[in-house]
């Protein structure tokens with residue numbers, strides 16, 4: 083069983099590749115939260131995989147919210163559990179943080195791997211999507227990286243293989259809490275009325291059902307944003323902006 087969360091498709095791609103290679107069932111964390119299906123049962127010997135993006139050098143908060151609520155019958159000390167996190171560059175202490183979340187719920191995670199994928203973070207000055215060249219190099223490298231992940235899972239590896247990057251403690255223990263406290267939220271998102279084509283795709287792709295379309299057909303954010311950026315990246319006419327930070331930034335989805 084693989085639980086996954088993805089905003090712009092990178093982690094979904096990785097999760098689907100793993101599920102296909104390992105013959106695992108795939109469960110979307112956001113879909114599960116939205117439908118209230120938070121109770122699962124493992125078959126004999128079934129493994130549990132957790133796949134999600136790294137946000138600000140920690141696990142995407144919606145994945146953490148899922149781990150705090152899900153119950154999995156049959157998850158015991160014998161269960162092989164692994165996490166795979168996608169990132170643009172590095173994950174700092176995301177693996178330790180994920181383990182701490184699971185331990186609180188009586189679960190564990192024997193192995194963690196990171197997979198570098200095209201970057202989708204564009205909200206702060208200095209952050210933009212990758213160049214087309216880097217994007218395609220990352221995508222090609224991901225194919226062999228995913229094969230390594232599959233091999234590690236098949237041999238029930240218990241060693242982590244992650245890119246922590248520089249100053250991991252500072253990033254995960256200082257920046258991540260600040261991100262969760264001050265940078266999560268949809269107050270900065272707006273749709274430019276003269277550009278929006280009222281297609282409603284932003285509402286459809288929002289994994290947290292946080293966007294409702296107004297009577298005039300424009301998106302209204304509802305205050306439960308998980309910061310995945312799928313709305314801003316998927317808008318086909320670039321009507322969605324975040325403050326004045328994103329007019330000149332690229333857009334990306336897998």
Ligand SMILES: Cc1cc2nc3c(=O)[nH]c(=O)nc-3n(C[C@H](O)[C@H](O)[C@H](O)COP(=O)(O)O)c2cc1C
Nearest residue numbers: 088089090091092093135138139169170171172202
């Ligand atoms: C809010 C936010 C924070 C991010 N923080 C990091 C980070 O700390 N390190 C990193 O390498 N990439 C970071 N990224 C980039 C994503 O982790 C990366 O593009 C990921 O593959 C996106 O996955 P998805 O397409 O499944 O949503 C961040 C992206 C977002 C939206």
